[in-house]
Amino acid sequence: MQILYTLFTTLLFTSIINQTASATVVKDETPWPIAQPETPSMRSSIPVEKRPIFVFAFVHDDVPEDKIPSLYPDHFAPVIRELRTTTGRDVSVIFVRNTPPYTNYSYKGETQASYDGWRDLGTAYRDAKNLPTGRTTKFMLLTNDGMTNNVFGLAGGGQQFALAALSHKQLVGHELGHMLDAQHELAEVRYNGWWCETFMAAKVNTLLSNCYVYTDPNRERIRSYLRDAP
Template sequence: MSPIFKLVLSMLLMPLINQTTYATVVKDETPWPSDPSVQPRSLVTIPMGKRPIFIFAFVHDDVPESRFQSIYPAHFLPMVKELKIATGRDVSVKFIRKTPPYTSYVYRGENQTSYDGWKALGEHYRDNNNLPFGRTTKFLLLTNDWMNSHTLGITAEGQQFGLATVASQQIVGHEVGHMLTAQHELSEIRYNGWLCETFMIPKVNPLYSSCFVYTDPNRARINNFLADTP
């Protein structure tokens, strides 16, 4: 894309800068075990090859049935394909519906409050179901609406828990990326016939499309995070 075209395009889009919305990272310093396989709730048998990434996706009760049907193909499949390419691991998604208090959680509020409340519920579900405390197991609440007036999703870097609205196609891949330590600073805006944003762009611009990929530096961070996990 020529510098002149970039300049003209940026001038045209300038009035829309304030319409961009954020996906937020909150502070969570919960330490990870050096070897997740020794945890009591880890998988008893390690399969041959790399362990899959397991995502337990809780569909909030406010997500209408008409939207649910498109959640996997629109919000998960592009990310699943990208993670398989980037990590060499399979990705398994289990949808959980109509299961209060998890799917009825009141998620709207300040970022840290929303995250802490969901983390407590996620830990309860994990422990009650004897699920792994490991880097490849994630618990994601899918919401119909935003967390607040400017936040589309919330998680903590490298942790197991996150929230993501299905009001934008970019956010599930963004929050899962954070849970695998991908960072905003390593995202890019690319050109593939039109401007597109990689998963970890910090602000979603409604005029751009999604590239549905992580940049090579973010792929490297994800693989480094999973390096000690079977």
């Protein structure tokens, strides 16, 4: 039986090679400005000791209307549960729709340019709305398609900005993890009756299920990243 199990595992992971889509960390060395205090509208209704994590999720105009009801339960709820447990902070998602030039941004193309353009737009939105510049406020563009044929997510490591396609349910958690300093190298494939990959797996393997968690080393990186944040 062990020989058959090993053979099956080898064949499975060989077949996965052509069943993957990538998410990429892009270069962003923008220095963190001095954090601004939150505005009254940014305060959570849930009493917590530390500032919540706020995610401004811009829904691109190319996302079909029939996908909208599944955005929160399928793409955000699992990572919110994980982050609340990991950080002890509340997590709030603010969806932004039908708001050009943000929601009709031309995101397809070379990855660095795609990220840089979104970072510039996100910065403009943040500054126009007088939103915080600190580590607990993030700006993510949700797209229907990938940035290229095989890149379905972009983020600046430890920064405020990311793009995530809705083609795979773990990509929102993956890119949010990058913005909180989690790393590909600390991801795992686990087995619990079937194989699943943790949020930070570098490639989405469509033959595997989702663990919907960060590994303990990535959890520690996220906690360390937020340790000095108000």
